[in-house]
Amino acid sequence: MPSSEPSFFEKVYEVVRKIPYGRVTTYGAIAEYLGSKGSARMVGWAMNQSHSQQEAVPAHRVVNRKGLLTGKRHFGSPNIMKTLLEQEGVQVVEDQIQNFNDHFWSPLELT
DNA sequence: TTGCTGACCGACG
């Protein structure tokens, strides 16, 4: 076994881990970066399985296009995602990231 | 195999 090519999920995890501290990105941006724009749902699915990974995946830095914490329900408690983000300096009000554009980070920025 | 679901997104009315 040689070379198992990195699957879609693997790439998602890798990208998510590269999200800088205090920054956030979207499912769509990741999907687009992986060349599967439109399959943002797969990114969400990958996040769902992310807990299965040995290396922790900062899924709390991944939100939907509106900067809404849609996946907060999957963190065990709905307040975990918000708390983690606020600890990184991201203001969250009503599950909505404030100044979202200012915190937004795209994997396309990777050099 | 089919059919349904899902942490999405954009479009339509």
Place this chain on the structure above:
DNA sequence: CCGTCGGCCAGCA
């Protein structure tokens, strides 16, 4: 503002 629909693709009964 709200509800609905189609598209995308992986996992599961």
